[in-house]
Amino acid sequence: MSKATLDGKAIALDDAYRQAASILSGAKFPLVAGLGADVPGARAAILLAERLRGAFDHLASRDLLADLDVKRSFGMFTTTANEARVRADVVILVGPGLTKQWPGMLERLALEQAPVHGTHAGKPRQVIWLGPDAEEAKAVPGARIIPATLEEISGVLAVWRARVGGRRVNLEAAKLELVDGLAQTLKDAKFGCFVWASAVGLDALAIEMMQALVTDLNVTTRFTGLHIGARAGAAGVTQASGWMTGFPPRTGFGRGYPEHDPWRFEASRLIDSGEADAAMWISAFDGEAPSWTRSDIPLITLAPAGAAPARGLFIEVGQPGVTHDAVLMAQETGGMTLRTATAPSDAPTVAQVIDAIMAQVSEVSPC
Amino acid sequence: MLTVLRGGHVVDPATGKDSVGDVWFEDGKIVAPPAGGKADEDIDCSGHVVMAGAIDIHSHIAGGNVNTARLLLPELHRGIRARLANTPLSTAKWSTYETGRLYAQMGFTTVIEPAMAPHHSLQTHLELNDVPIIDKGALTVLGNDDFLLRQIRAREPESAINDYVAQTVGSVRSLGLKCINPGGCESFKENMRAFGLDDEVPFYGLTSRQIFQTLQKATQAVGIPHPLHLHMNNLGIAGNVQTALDTIDAAQGLPMHLAHVQFYAYGKEGSNAFSSAAAVFAEKINANPNITVDVGQVMFSQTVTISSDVLKQFNSMPGGSPRKGAIFDGDANGGGVVPYAYKISNYYNAIQWAAGLELFLLIKNPEQVFFTTDHPNGGPFTAYPELFALLMSAELRAEMMSRLPAEALEHTTLPSLKREYNYYEIAQMSRSGAAKLFGFTDRGSLAPGAIADIAVYKKSRDVAGMFRKAAYVYKDGDLVVKNGEVSHYKRGKTLHIAPRFDNNINKRLDAYYAELYGLPRGIFDVPDAALPHKDAFAEVACKE
Ligand SMILES: [Zn+2]
Numbered sequence: 007m008s009k010a011t012l013d014g015k016a017i018a019l020d021d022a023y024r025q026a027a028s029i030l031s032g033a034k035f036p037l038v039a040g041l042g043a044d045v046p047g048a049r050a051a052i053l054l055a056e057r058l059r060g061a062f063d064h065l066a067s068r069d070l071l072a073d074l075d076v077k078r079s080f081g082m083f084t085t086t087a088n089e090a091r092v093r094a095d096v097v098i099l100v101g102p103g104l105t106k107q108w109p110g111m112l113e114r115l116a117l118e119q120a121p122v123h124g125t126h127a128g129k130p131r132q133v134i135w136l137g138p139d140a141e142e143a144k145a146v147p148g149a150r151i152i153p154a155t156l157e158e159i160s161g162v163l164a165v166w167r168a169r170v171g172g173r174r175v176n177l178e179a180a181k182l183e184l185v186d187g188l189a190q191t192l193k194d195a196k197f198g199c200f201v202w203a204s205a206v207g208l209d210a211l212a213i214e215m216m217q218a219l220v221t222d223l224n225v226t227t228r229f230t231g232l233h234i235g236a237r238a239g240a241a242g243v244t245q246a247s248g249w250m251t252g253f254p255p256r257t258g259f260g261r262g263y264p265e266h267d268p269w270r271f272e273a274s275r276l277i278d279s280g281e282a283d284a285a286m287w288i289s290a291f292d293g294e295a296p297s298w299t300r301s302d303i304p305l306i307t308l309a310p311a312g313a314a315p316a317r318g319l320f321i322e323v324g325q326p327g328v329t330h331d332a333v334l335m336a337q338e339t340g341g342m343t344l345r346t347a348t349a350p351s352d353a354p355t356v357a358q359v360i361d362a363i364m365a366q367v368s369e370v371s372p373c
Numbered sequence: 374m375l376t377v378l379r380g381g382h383v384v385d386p387a388t389g390k391d392s393v394g395d396v397w398f399e400d401g402k403i404v405a406p407p408a409g410g411k412a413d414e415d416i417d418c419s420g421h422v423v424m425a426g427a428i429d430i431h432s433h434i435a436g437g438n439v440n441t442a443r444l445l446l447p448e449l450h451r452g453i454r455a456r457l458a459n460t461p462l463s464t465a466k467w468s469t470y471e472t473g474r475l476y477a478q479m480g481f482t483t484v485i486e487p488a489m490a491p492h493h494s495l496q497t498h499l500e501l502n503d504v505p506i507i508d509k510g511a512l513t514v515l516g517n518d519d520f521l522l523r524q525i526r527a528r529e530p531e532s533a534i535n536d537y538v539a540q541t542v543g544s545v546r547s548l549g550l551k552c553i554n555p556g557g558c559e560s561f562k563e564n565m566r567a568f569g570l571d572d573e574v575p576f577y578g579l580t581s582r583q584i585f586q587t588l589q590k591a592t593q594a595v596g597i598p599h600p601l602h603l604h605m606n607n608l609g610i611a612g613n614v615q616t617a618l619d620t621i622d623a624a625q626g627l628p629m630h631l632a633h634v635q636f637y638a639y640g641k642e643g644s645n646a647f648s649s650a651a652a653v654f655a656e657k658i659n660a661n662p663n664i665t666v667d668v669g670q671v672m673f674s675q676t677v678t679i680s681s682d683v684l685k686q687f688n689s690m691p692g693g694s695p696r697k698g699a700i701f702d703g704d705a706n707g708g709g710v711v712p713y714a715y716k717i718s719n720y721y722n723a724i725q726w727a728a729g730l731e732l733f734l735l736i737k738n739p740e741q742v743f744f745t746t747d748h749p750n751g752g753p754f755t756a757y758p759e760l761f762a763l764l765m766s767a768e769l770r771a772e773m774m775s776r777l778p779a780e781a782l783e784h785t786t787l788p789s790l791k792r793e794y795n796y797y798e799i800a801q802m803s804r805s806g807a808a809k810l811f812g813f814t815d816r817g818s819l820a821p822g823a824i825a826d827i828a829v830y831k832k833s834r835d836v837a838g839m840f841r842k843a844a845y846v847y848k849d850g851d852l853v854v855k856n857g858e859v860s861h862y863k864r865g866k867t868l869h870i871a872p873r874f875d876n877n878i879n880k881r882l883d884a885y886y887a888e889l890y891g892l893p894r895g896i897f898d899v900p901d902a903a904l905p906h907k908d909a910f911a912e913v914a915c916k917e
Contacts, residue, residue, distance in 0.1 A: 045499065046905060049503075053461055056462055077444065077445055077697075077699060078444065078445050078446070078447060080697060081699060081700075082699050082700075083699075083700045083701075083702070084699070084700075084702070085701065085702040085703070085707070086703060088492075088704055088892075089702055092519075093562065113891075114891075123519060124563060124576055125576050127576070197562060227564055228563075228702075244444070248443045249439075249440050249499075249500045250469065250470070251462065251468055252447070252465055252466055252467045253443075253447055254444060262454070262464070263454060263464045263465055264462075264465045264468075265451070265452060333499070333903050336896060339896055340493075340703075341437070341493040341494075341495065341496060341897065342493075342495040342499065343495060343896045343897070344902060344903040357905075
């Protein structure tokens, strides 16, 4: 049975929907945040924010925007995990914690196998791992490990890029030889692929440096990149946000049309500054809590059982792909897919709960 | 409810009508004038043109590559006005919702997205689902996919290839088959930077010609109503008209649709070694009735090019404006997104603009040439009304030509073309012919029994204005546009075909996906349950 609570005390679901609608409709500038949901959940949440003339943000926006900022300021080369698996002859893993971001990564990329597509099929694959963490370093047998801290990564990539371009760098002879060997490996690749996850803490600068290197390498050979999506359904939510509004999360509807501003519509800033005067927090995957500090703004939480906050209105939702079938972006294909529930229950989906609330939010009159 | 649109100029090539008359409809369908003649609603359409709802046969409105363009270029689609009631997100620029609203306002009721990658179909369908009001469809893309190329390389029997084509087209819920730079994208992954009709795809040893001929035959054998939709090699390159002429010869008299042909109508004349070769191209099309084309007209504006011809898009990047782009090496074709600004003062762009119009004016049969800007590649679909106006007025064209670089006019026959389209020819191109091209028997027509998709335009000397804001638009008999404004949404369908095939191909494909990817093939499926509404799809019959 699904549950709803108000300040920790059980209330009827219908009452919860009515109260949620009244809190949101009564607000001047409500926020729909977290957005940890499947694609239908994100779609419902964005439609709700639009109708309320509020704003929406995703809990992993910092990570998804790090990638997007590079794409929309510089450009980007990408591929799918499957294409990397079957074709890439040189794979450069960038940064620590990739296998935590994507536990299925090594199985999917099958790095120990030779590529099977292309004229280079059957020749052994070369794997380079720049800055793995200690346990990961041994995960890929035969990989060349280039130690680096997270902060050092963009500098290392810059040096590689300089040497790929034949430019001078200030390095001692032994190190220069190492770097030049690496640069040659990159240049000799037939179809090389960088793999990264902004979520491990890579900033836009490092990602741009990597993509600039990819661009340079594409002058003479083929190179691309595979990015690992951020947590809580970020990749699928970003796509839905894109086709629905033209923009990624951190978008507001105050003027009756979407405006995207990564600073203005950042959830924690909106709440802590008091610009938003009510919030819906959606975190259906794991019940992650909001990062804002203020606790006097009316709050409606949509999260799985057990994740009810002490304060505010809580409506239990199921976990996408666990308790109910869910459309999600599949990291292993780079496309959307319908994931079948692994432990079905009757807990409602985010989309169902929002639709029930939406039914009681009157249409905002146009200006 | 019985409705009559009374006294309008009815232009309906499907029934040969081009005269003042009445159009009756009831319960979402066109009906014959009833004996008693009493309508529940009687709409005076005098001074108006009444046509079936228009069909756009090729417009990139949905899917991962289109969405990449949205996310790549936030600066090109800032909002400017709040939406009206009952139309959520309808003024969110480039959104699927705005797409539905803008098409409906122009009287378009069916639009085909021409490039759906089989492995990314679900997202395309989710996006199409969020295009309100109009009906949609999508063509699936083959011709750079390993499975097919292996089949051809191994000289498998046609029946095996047909099964693969039928299975793929059906399982991703598409309306037909498109082939984009056959073999060229695979070759780009092998670091080839140019790829012609008879170049060989490395690793597979096949030519582009072999690949599309195979798919052309399969399309016919499987009974797909729409002929193979081909995006040829060498798009955009000076002198590429030869590729187009050779491709038409290679079609061997079988039906084939050539996409956005303006981008292939180039010679090498003049001091810029770039000229319009539209005249010779049009002559070839006139002599080959098995060929249909859409134009991909260039309109002078800032736009973005979106294409699964990754090789071409990569080569376009240095000329991009603003200077950024996205290149996606997908499982087969992938895609490239490169912004571009067509300028009236630019010699090359002027030639492109002129070549497109020449094709429109020199191809004699309006049911052989279709209306597109290859949205958004040559310009946005919202430029169609301006294009209608240009086709209907030699004077308007002359006015535009006076603003082009003088040198450009020396390398196009456009100044000599005085033809002006009439309403009937516009309707042939955008209604009856378009319906025939996709095997639609229920639309593009005002014959009794057709669905009541109807566009009513108030006649005006401002032709562009007339077509930009229809006076009335009915979708399935429901009034969705009045005085050029959408009043409410309704849910359109996504049209698809379900060709028959031997089930053995399923076992074979299961084994192929397990072996190659270690994944169940179902991960790429488009199940009904993945869409927000149960009745998202409607089937179009295949040919027997
Ligand atoms: Zn196109």
